[in-house]
């Protein structure tokens with residue numbers, strides 16, 4: 144498409160990363176990296192995500208361990224499952240699939256995951272180290288790490304660029320902002336209380352949209368030639384689909400691709416990267432363990 | 439001065455806060471809040487800062503405990519001094535005056551301070567909680583907290599405003615950015631790698647300068663009517679002074695006061711607030727202890 148933005152192909156880049164991971168896994172001598180997934184209840188979307196993670200483990204020659212609990216499980220039962228995985232030496236990363244049923248305290252469950260196995264990177268000590276200059280977190284949260292990898296592997300220079308992050312959540316907006324500051328970008332963090340969001344977004348050389356609102360970022364919100372990473376995953380009614388809906392991002396893709404120089408599609412952009420980074424974090428943990436054993 | 443900015447009088451606001459602190463201290467029944475200061479070596483500036491902190495404790499009816507070590511002290515000796523203060527029940531806050539002599543690992547010393555007594559708020563768990571939405575740190579770092587208090591007590595509405603923070607250090611720029619995001623400002627974090635700093639600063643309704651460069655922010659960098667918090671403390675040669683120098687901020691005060699609507703002077707702006715917030719943090723810790731004792 145002449146004049147249109149180059150697509151940042153998250154699917155291809157994630158596949159490249161999985162190949163690297165598989166290579167690392169196969170070069171390990173004593174340990175097979177193992178990822179544990181914990182699923183409470185039977186939400187269709189959560190079950191799908193967990194299945195995708197297990198499948199990706201297999202592709203990368205990793206072990207996967209799965210614990211399924213009924214949605215009537217008590218907080219204590221979920222805690223106990225996590226504790227067992229904390230003790231299990233064949234497990235190097237533990238992923239508790241969110242959201243948990245409402246009778247369970249998410250913060251309590253998440254903070255029960257051993258920090259050495261917190262491959263999601265949401266432990267408060269990990270976030271503290273991520274925020275501070277000169278400290279290295281054990282794990283960088285997967286989706287934020289995926290956004291930065293997409294930029295780097297697409298040859299985008301981040302240092303000195305104006306980045307606008309829309310969203311300030313603990314799992315995407317905030318940690319991706321921290322990462323980009325460390326990459327020497329000038330970062331603006333916008334959110335629902337931002338006064339003139341289109342005006343703010345228009346300043347950006349790089350836009351990271353992590354809002355959760357279908358196609359909110361319009362073509363006339365973005366600067367010609369900018370680079371757009373669309374984190375959003377929203378379902379939009381679409382009668383032409385058998386399911387009755389299709390997935391769209393937080394960015395109006397058709398409008399923005401005409402203005403931007405690079406853009407991620409949804410699906411096929413950030414989504415596959417999140418899983419790849421989860422495996423990367425898990426293998427990094429296993430490699431650390433192997434080095435410790437060798438010492 | 440007609441058309442000039444209103445001065446934000448940090449000295450007066452800090453005095454007001456010390457009065458509140460003294461009131462809180464005198465209303466406590468079982469505990470007298472105690473601040474411990476640790477000074478290694480004899481740097482004149484550090485000695486002055488410590489003396490000011492001890493004096494402020496006295497003014498607020500608080501106890502102060504001081505440990506002085508020679509600059510030949512070993513890391514183990516400093517650690518031991520901190521450990522003793524960690525155990526000392528009359529001590530509710532521990533302040534290790536920085537910088538430490540170069541043969542001592544600052545990170546190791548700072549992280550040896552018990553998190554319940556980390557009134558500086560630099561512990562990684564405190565920073566992690568400060569960064570995350572929905573978590574409450576035990577202590578908010580003093581200078582950042584002082585900046586926000588100055589704005590609030592001057593009647594500035596922060597929510598929805600464009601804030602530019604110049605500087606991303608662990609002790610000022612980064613934590614003040616976090617606080618202002620939680621206050622619902624749209625925050626841009628600028629630093630030495632920012633491409634067009636004057637252009638970025640010119641967007642701000644509120645400028646926080648924490649750079650460490652004398653009078654760097656010029657009058658034509660700032661938007662008419664903006665509000666300026668100048669964190670910088672720099673000494674500038676001045677032959678008219680007996681000492682041969684005077685203190686200036688990171689902002690060109692004479693130029694910027696003509697353009698801004700409110701501005702902090704240096705000295706007498708953020709400086710006095712830092713000490714007031716240190717005492718506030720220490721008394722908060724003592725009050726938490728008293729509540730625990732009562733429970």
Ligand SMILES: NC(=O)C1=CN([C@@H]2O[C@H](COP(=O)(O)OP(=O)(O)OC[C@H]3O[C@@H](n4cnc5c(N)ncnc54)[C@H](OP(=O)(O)O)[C@@H]3O)[C@@H](O)[C@H]2O)C=CC1
Nearest residue numbers: 286310311312315334335353354355374375376413414417
């Ligand atoms: N690709 C992937 O692998 C992943 C995708 N996602 C997707 O990313 C999106 C964001 O997820 P998450 O961060 O968890 O969502 P949250 O709901 O936790 O956070 C959304 C953020 O967007 C802000 N926001 C909401 N409405 C507006 C608005 N009208 N204007 C400006 N800002 C607004 C909110 O502001 P405020 O703080 O003021 O409320 C909040 O900070 C979702 O679509 C989610 O599905 C998430 C994780 C992984």
Ligand SMILES: NC(=O)C1=CN([C@@H]2O[C@H](COP(=O)(O)OP(=O)(O)OC[C@H]3O[C@@H](n4cnc5c(N)ncnc54)[C@H](OP(=O)(O)O)[C@@H]3O)[C@@H](O)[C@H]2O)C=CC1
Nearest residue numbers: 581605606607610629630648649650669670671708709712
């Ligand atoms: N009032 C008070 O109580 C206190 C005052 N201060 C004062 O505040 C100031 C900042 O302190 P601190 O944060 O510890 O300092 P640091 O030196 O740790 O950090 C300075 C920050 O300013 C940035 N910077 C340096 N030069 C430039 C430039 N030319 N353009 C844009 N950004 C630049 C640096 O960027 P980069 O990260 O890229 O290097 C860095 O992020 C100092 O003057 C200090 O004396 C500090 C603490 C308390």
